[in-house]
Amino acid sequence: MAVTRVFGARIKRREDPRLITGTATYTDDIVIPGMCYTVIVRSPYAHARIKRIDVERARKHPGVVAAFTGKDLEGKVNPIPCAWLIPGSDLKTPPHPALAVDRVRYVGEGVAVVVATSRHAAADAASLVEVEVEPLPAVVNQEKAMQPGAPQIHDGVPNNVAFHWKVSSGDVGRAFQEADVVIRQRMVNHRLIPNAMEPRSCVAAYNRGSGDLTIWMTSQNPHIHRVLLSGILGIPEHRLRIIAPEVGGGFGSKIPCYADEAVVAFCAMQTGHPVKWGEDRRENYLATAHGRDHIVDLEVAAKKDGTITAIRGTCYANLGAYLSTAAPGVPTILHGLMMCGPYTIPNIDYEVYGIFTNTTPVDAYRGAGRPEATYYVERLVDMVARKLNMDPVEVRRKNFIPKDKFPYTVAxxxxxxxGDYEASLETLLRIIDYPNFRKEQEKAWKEGRYLGIGFSTYVEICGLGPSQVAGAVGFQGALWESALVRVHPTGKVTVLTGASPHGQGEETTFAQIVSEELGIPIEDIEVLHGDTEMIPMGWGTYGSRTTAVGGAALFVACRRIVEKGKKLAAHLLEASEQDILFEGGRFFVKGAPDRAKTIQEVALQAYLAWNLPAGFEPALEATAFYDPPNFTYPFGAHACIVEVDPETGTVKIRRYVAVDDCGRVVNPLIVDGQVHGGLAQGIGQALYEYAYYDDFGQLLTGSMSDYAVPKASQLPPFETARTETPSPHHPLGLKGVGETGTIASTPAVANAVVDALQPLGIHHIDIPLTPPRVLAAIRQAQGR
Amino acid sequence: MRLEGTYTLEAPRDRVWELLNDPHVLVRCTPGMKQLEPAEGDTFKATMEVGVGPVKGTFQGKVEVAERKAPEQITLRVQGGGSAGMVRAEGTITLREEDGRTVLSYVGEAQVSGLIASVGQRMIGSVAKMLADQFFSNLIKEASASR
Structure with a gap:
């Protein structure tokens, strides 16, 4: 019986029925008998010296079981570590206590914790904690934080500079001297709040008898959390179990190891009660890592014919008050190294200052460094085109890395x-009917309507990544991935993946890969993840790596199953192993396809073990640990068409077309979904979202009514298409698609708005392109 | 956040000065003020109920007379907080006599933090202005009543 081809099929996500019918179990759904609730008391001050914290009144409140301050944690809960120590950058890693002891450094930093028998009692008691402080001057802007006389946030970190990192290649000085045009532009890539649908949450249960600690938590990488929390809490790794149940999105914000989970675990260990903690949205905005936040001075050098010869830049990256887990790597390795984009720019000089400020720590947010790089490079390319009076499409074509030059080492x-950058751009131009659009635009301009098109031809680094490279760039871990494929006696399959999907659909795509490789119906395959006690060590989901690396591990494990199956099938069919072929779930003898055993029959025999070949181990399962030889580099071409209302400054997106190339596609429906979500967030950054602090360090966009996550009605229908350039080093030719939408879309929108306003001579407006900002630029250009 | 305003009171300056320095009058005039008790030195302990948009709460605080130049100028320093956030403010009230009436002007600088800052931000300026307006119009009423 032939099994229908499932690899590449538009199969609906198998995880969705439980997610959309309310039957999934998230961390906050977990209830354990005797469970208590915690509330973490957070600083309302951005910077202050703590004079006194008194939890006595809180302790006396009805229902309160315990209350702790930073002093109670000393010697019991180690500081929260940073896990990406980029070399050669003079990185400073000031201590990050789990609860502040003598100083608070951002609004939202934990200063005390209350444990009570109900959530309400804990919340009421938390308001009784008395914190007496002496407010200190705060600084929220990274440039101001570097200036002499700025408030010093950490001892031993002069001028608040956490690191200074550089990448440099070629002869940049000469390229600028010999350039026909040089453009200088300061750009801001503002701070964002990740807004996972489910805020962070955890439940910790400690067994005093056995010394076992179990933590259910909203994690993108349970094994990394186990290693780090083991060190923070002093619990041996084999006594610590981390479970990520259903996780409602993360977008990077659930990678870091936060203080809160350690504090909650400490409460469980001290009180002996299982303890639950969960953020509300307001707390999430203050206590969960933010993303982006750069100020960059950029220069680009180009020749008259549009050839870009050099990029030079200094980036000031706001890190917030403490180094979050991956924070130093995001604006450097994941950002600075991508400053060539898909172009052959031979000379590059880019430096990044990582700076502490009195704000919530900044870490990876969907795209993590690459959206910023793509935004700068794609804006610069458009500026070069404008200056040379060339079509932005032509400048891109002129500088693309040609498809026959891969693998290609950039500056x-x-x-x-x-890569085949031309192909995706050609596809895009065809879909938008580019020549016609320019005619329509001319006509619109004559009528006083501001119609514009913006392009973004991007490349991104994903499928993180080769472990040796991870080590060389200071990542304190590895980036291989694990997969275990267990074929049960009845031929059903359980897959355990060390990646930890939380909304990306791998329960479906991984089942598709296994179904394709083993010829087993997809409904007979289950994909499990997220429990360190059950799953082999793995590194989690981020950097568009789950299918790119975890999928490769899965492929290798499936091949091992087939190899083992062949040995047993040969024995059962009394044929030589070399003569056994495997196809569509059947092992058969070459030239005699009727002499066959199905994989289900072979599995049963492997378990029964009544008749095995000599030296054959019973059972049919395989584990693979796959370390990729390189990163993968998805790319594509996006276009956005906007109309700007000159009277109100409102930007209306008329069309958005995304042509992505993520290599081979396991499930086009899921890839579309990933692209759609990414576009919403990238457009959100371009037009709406902005995490804004006042000068005293208060987050003024502290709720969803102040922070503008786009609504569906504010987004256009997305048109998606794909080209397919397989990754040559990935066993399935996959590349990863989790972040492309966010990476590509912000500059496409920004370029479109500036293009629309060409007749007014506007060259740049900083994002987010809100009506007041756009209107101010229009008025300034009109001399009003 | 900077606040300022000017009001004209139908009362002589000395009378207005008296009113401004009477804790009972201040309790009556300040919207949401529940209690104002003299404490050590030239300070008062205050309890106030204030709502800014969705954020409502009781604030405990300290009002300190930082400078007093009878009968023309008084500078107050306010510091307080509650579950809804913290406020630190400093303001100066100046009284000028004009044809038997008193022209009162105030200027102040307030710093808010916590919930009221992050959630009530869009409303906080207008709420502060409204509270000030209420206070001074109450004071005007007190002044006219006692004439």
Missing amino acids: TGITYDS
């Missing part, structure tokens, strides 16, 4: 695996 030193 920043990384090697792109494969």
